[in-house]
Amino acid sequence: MVVRRVLAAVVGALLVAYLIMVPLGLIGPSARLSTPEIIVAIAVLVLSQYSIEDLTFDPGGAGKIRLRRVEDRQRALESDVKALKMALSGIVTKFELSHLQGLDTPGRFEVQYSNHMVRELERLDAMRFVVPVRDGGLNAIRTDHQAPDDRFDLKDYAKITERGQDYLKLLDSL
Template identity: 45%
Template sequence: MSELVTKYEWGHLRRLAAEGPVPAQFRQDRKLQMELDRLDAMGFVEPVDPRGLNAIPQDYGHTYEEFDLKRYVAIIEAGREYVRLRERL
């Protein structure tokens, strides 16, 4: 079960499940976007912004400013359950 998500996706899930902001930066290679898209497709996270996950490159694609990932994506119950189960391994 620990190999269901990549180590980078796992990092996003753990940080989104924790209290407080989740500092992130847009990457020109769109790696962050691809990781979040995959977590969304798996039903672990959902977009918060009405524009969807495309809001991240729209707002930060021209800059390297740090932003709070929780303004754009939230972990949902299936994602929280995955984190709980995996942390018990």
């Protein structure tokens, strides 16, 4: 995509410069491009805005080419990216996302015990975004911290996986 734009800009600039320099006499008659060369330059400029969708030849040697504007393709890709953003943002809940982000930061990650939190961590574990770090798995949280106001460092019980970190990076990049 970027290469096409750069190519179009370079060819366009050279073509305009050439067309200005000929009437000014800066390019002599012996150094001028021939008609076929100018046609090729214009074709490159025009075709840089298109991509070849289909190129076929029949037995008689006649060819058929079908072109598609690059912008049409770009719009379709942008639509796909938008759909992926929506899908990606819905994989984890906002509470699960806060657990992932907390586990991905340096230092302690203090949380307050709740059954909901343990279920959210179990779901993240099932998706392989986190893994338990203690014997007894994530159930050890229930065993150790059942009091309603019990606060603890979640990093003593779970850590984010590379897959979880990749998910956060992808979510941030979108």
